[in-house]
Amino acid sequence: MTRRGWGAAAALVAVIGAAGWIAAAQQAPDEESLTFLGEPVTIAQLELGQEVYAASCASCHGETLKGQPDWRRRNENGRMPAPPHDASGHTWHHADRQLFTITKLGVSAIVPGYESDMPAFEGILSDHEIAAVLAFIKSTWPERERGFQARITAKEGGGS
Amino acid sequence: MKDYNMTTTRKFSTRLSRRVFLGAMGASVGFSGLPFNLRAAPKSPGRAIAFDSDALILADSTLSRNDGDWSPLPVPTPGDILSLATHPGRPGRILAGLTSGGVALSEDGGYGWEAKSKGLPDAPATAVTVAAAEPDTFYAAILGDGLWKSDDAGQSWALAMDRPWLAKAERDLTALASVDLATGMGGIWIYAGTELGLTRVPDCFCRWQDVQPGDAMDALVSGEPTPMEAPLPGGETIKALVSAPSLPTRLFAALPSGIWDSQDAGVRWSQKLNTRALGVAVHPNNADFVVAITGDGLIESRNGGMNWTALARV
Numbered sequence: 085m086t087r088r089g090w091g092a093a094a095a096l097v098a099v100i101g102a103a104g105w106i107a108a109a110q111q112a113p114d115e116e117s118l119t120f121l122g123e124p125v126t127i128a129q130l131e132l133g134q135e136v137y138a139a140s141c142a143s144c145h146g147e148t149l150k151g152q153p154d155w156r157r158r159n160e161n162g163r164m165p166a167p168p169h170d171a172s173g174h175t176w177h178h179a180d181r182q183l184f185t186i187t188k189l190g191v192s193a194i195v196p197g198y199e200s201d202m203p204a205f206e207g208i209l210s211d212h213e214i215a216a217v218l219a220f221i222k223s224t225w226p227e228r229e230r231g232f233q234a235r236i237t238a239k240e241g242g243g244s
Numbered sequence: 245m246k247d248y249n250m251t252t253t254r255k256f257s258t259r260l261s262r263r264v265f266l267g268a269m270g271a272s273v274g275f276s277g278l279p280f281n282l283r284a285a286p287k288s289p290g291r292a293i294a295f296d297s298d299a300l301i302l303a304d305s306t307l308s309r310n311d312g313d314w315s316p317l318p319v320p321t322p323g324d325i326l327s328l329a330t331h332p333g334r335p336g337r338i339l340a341g342l343t344s345g346g347v348a349l350s351e352d353g354g355y356g357w358e359a360k361s362k363g364l365p366d367a368p369a370t371a372v373t374v375a376a377a378e379p380d381t382f383y384a385a386i387l388g389d390g391l392w393k394s395d396d397a398g399q400s401w402a403l404a405m406d407r408p409w410l411a412k413a414e415r416d417l418t419a420l421a422s423v424d425l426a427t428g429m430g431g432i433w434i435y436a437g438t439e440l441g442l443t444r445v446p447d448c449f450c451r452w453q454d455v456q457p458g459d460a461m462d463a464l465v466s467g468e469p470t471p472m473e474a475p476l477p478g479g480e481t482i483k484a485l486v487s488a489p490s491l492p493t494r495l496f497a498a499l500p501s502g503i504w505d506s507q508d509a510g511v512r513w514s515q516k517l518n519t520r521a522l523g524v525a526v527h528p529n530n531a532d533f534v535v536a537i538t539g540d541g542l543i544e545s546r547n548g549g550m551n552w553t554a555l556a557r558v
Contacts, residue, residue: 156390156449162409164451177429177448195453236430 117230120219121180133220136213140205145169149224163201169221176229179240180218187214292484293523293537294328296353297335300525300535302542303328309354320348320357329382329420331374332489332528339382339398341369347384349398360398365389371417375447376424376489377432385417385436391445408436408443408452415439419485422447424492425509435510437482437497441475442510455510474512477501484523488531496534496549498524503536505549516549 118125138147144166145151151168158164167173175183185193188211190204205214222230292303300310303325307317319325320340325348327341338350339360346361347369360382368387375381380397383404393404407414419437427433427446435444435455445452476482476497484498495506497513498521504513520539527533532548535555542555 156403156406158406158409158414162412162414164406167450174448174450177431177446177450179429191451195451198451198453232430236428240428 117227117234118219118223119234120215120222121184125219125223129216129219130223132213133216133218133223136209136217137220140209141169141217144202149173149221159201163199166202170224171226171229175221176225176233177236178233179237180233181237181240183218184211184214187218291522291537292325292328292340293525293535293542294330294338295525295527295535296330296338297332297528299353301328301330301338301354302537303340307354317354318357320350320359326368327371327385327420329372329374330528331376331379334374334379337374337379339372339374341372341384343368345369347372347382347398360394361401362399363401364392371420371436373420373422373434375432376422376487376492383420383422383434385420387416391417391420391434391436391449405445405449405452408438408445410438410440410443419482419497421485421487421495423487423495423509424489433509435485435487435495437485439481441478441480442482442485442497444510457508457511474514476504476513483521484537486524486526488526489528491531494526494531494548496524496526496536498522498536503534503549505534516545517543517552 120129145168146166149169151173152165155165155167155173167175169175178186182194186202187209188204188206191200191202192198193204209217222233225233294301296309298311301317302308302310302314305319305324307319307325308314309317320342324343325340326343329339331337336351336353338354340348340350340357342348342361345366345368346359346364348357349360350357364384365386367389369384370387371385373383375383378395380395382394382398384392384394384401386392390403390407391405392401394401407416409415415438417436417438421435423433423435423444425433427448429446429448429450431447433444434447435442436452442455443452444455476499480499480501482497482499486496488494488496493507493509495510496516497504497506500520502515502519503517503521503524505516506513516534517536517538521536522539523537525535533544533546534549535542535544536552543552544555545552
């Protein structure tokens with residue numbers, strides 16, 4: 085190979101390496117395990133999800149995802165308080181598609197006739213924003229809960 | 245020997261008169277093939293019953309065990325037994341809900357008891373069950389409070405779920421059964437009876453819900469509840485509820501209207517006995533072997549409730 089040829093090859097390797105680094109930087113640090121509806125979750129998605137969570141979810145589910153106090157006890161109106169979204173709650177027992185449906189269409193879409201204080205976010209949040217906020221919630225779970233939820237999601241055919 | 249057949253469906257009842265019923269009960273006393281000794285049977289109809297392997301445990305103001313003959317057992321202090329639960333994987337283990345509050349546990353078939361109420365509210369345990377897939381996981385329904393769970397065989401308890409909200413009010417749980425069928429959310433179901441009928445909750449405790457065909461995921465975006473073809477009669481208190489360990493889709497319920505069974509995990513029910521029922525138990529290895537407490541005494545069926553013969557009340 086000529087001197088000019090070696091230089092071109094080195095430049096190509098550098099470009100490919102830089103592109104790979106940029107692509108990796110745009111995905112979540114553990115994108116190997118974190119997906120939503122079968123798609124890898126990116127850092128940009130997590131940042132959007134965190135913003136959406138703070139604006140639309142945190143007032144009920146808590147800034148640190150811990151839910152409302154005494155959330156296992158029913159309110160006076162018969163409805164349940166907002167549950168935690170961290171490992172102490174049951175969100176991680178639900179498949180991706182189910183979480184998306186609950187958020188977009190309301191709990192009654194999953195349990196017919198169920199009355200909840202949580203609104204359906206259809207028309208308030210876009211599908212992209214709903215996916216982002218759920219990806220953000222998933223990113224906060226410990227490995228055990230994330231693995232459990234991934235298996236539930238895989239079983240339902242919605243990707244993990 | 246003359247068996248009496250009281251099988252009915254909700255639509256086509258073939259009720260027998262009380263006279264015929266009592267006559268049949270009397271006739272059955274002479275039957276020599278019964279597995280349990282009738283002469284020594286407790287006189288009170290009882291309020292809770294369970295199988296411990298092949299043995300029967302019967303509770304009312306006293307406690308009795310039958311391994312072929314009835315024998316008295318010590319009643320766990322501090323109160324009478326209101327509910328019983330066993331697990332086929334732990335022979336000899338009996339969990340008892342107490343009228344005076346809390347629960348007691350026996351690990352030797354009911355001969356010795358230990359209070360296991362640490363952390364539980366001081367109120368009657370109206371129903372208890374042992375998780376079908378986890379023999380060290382217990383559930384207790386506490387009157388006026390909710391459903392409590394222990395993951396360590398009663399050493400400690402934590403609130404799992406408030407009571408179900410039915411007809412604009414919280415309703416106490418009158419019966420509990422761990423049903424070893426997948427919820428679609430990684431766990432199994434807990435079915436419960438109330439004064440208004442049947443409800444269930446996944447063991448992740450997200451919410452009480454009506455019994456529907458399939459698992460929780462099958463209801464996805466269905467819009468409206470699926471109309472039930474043959475539900476349990478409305479407005480009746482479910483006094484006891486069991487799922488056959490050998491066939492979890494097979495449920496039996498004791499109601500004021502009688503014994504009812506379901507072969508599809510509670511979607512469709514048919515009446516198997518039309519006299520007042522207070523308790524019901526199903527053999528751990530034979531889903532057709534059922535024993536029930538009725539207002540007239542103990543009865544058993546070896547064919548899933550098609551025919552019944554008297555066991556007790558002499």
